Amino acid sequence: MSDTTQDSGVMVGSTAPPSPDDGLSRAELAAKYGLTVSGARPSLPAYVRQLWSRRHFILAFSRAKLTAQYSQAKLGQLWQVATPLLNALVYFFIFGLLLGARRGIDKDIYVPFLVTGVFVFAFTQSSVQAGVRAISGNLGLVRALHFPRASLPISFSLQQLQQLLYSMLVLVVILLATGCYPSLSWLLVVPALVLQFTFNTGLALIFARLGAKTPDLAQLMPFVMRTWMYASGVMFSLPAMLADKDVPGWVTDVLQWNPAAVYMDLIRFGFIDGYGSEYLPPHVWAVALGWAVVVGALGFVYFWKAEERYGRG
Structure with missing residues (x-):
């Protein structure tokens, strides 16, 4: 009987010829054929280039999320303006009238002081809270498509910037009604907003990575942001409020130099x-630049470091 039998056209018992790849490790095979690990983290320069190539997606995604935000409400996009304005009215009634938080601020400018603070802090607050859910709230998209994951927190920060610009229309009306007319100082608002946007995006990237690993962080963030708001002088002047308190001077300095207070002060100063x-x-400008550069750069690198782990169980 022959050593070789044939069944359905397949030769059984034959010996396959040796492969030229026998004995090569996986790393050597990958190097030989130019293969890379699926989902591997790209280098930082390559990651930046990928993000730039997706810039149209980032902008379109932010616009779509902004449009869909109030799509179920009868007033629709009017809530983009009404929501921050109603918040400002509530804070004015509680802090401006009931608690007398206007101390240290001229009564003629307290309303624009308060409204500016509410709008500007809401920009940071919303960016952070959206960043926490950027990955964990979009797992279907993350798992279905290949794209740089930083696109999501960046697009959410852009969405909140667009929301702020709508709010600024209301703020300008309030400024004009209270006697604050356009001047060259209004131009200072532009670099202040650019710095704040950079800071907010870095913070959103940091919390996007943390929120991807710990989804419960989203439930904690409203309490953290509320505490930060009260410590930032949104409704009152920090130096005036602490002037008659028995606190060291460095406490006042730390509170004034916290980034939320810094960006609010710069935009108030401009408007x-x-x-x-x-x-x-x-x-103050050096501090604002430092917060933007440090948090923006560190947040981007921190998020990029875990790029290959987003969307995995």
């Missing part, structure tokens, strides 16, 4: 005629 440099902490 409000009676809000002069005496209300600002020293070196």
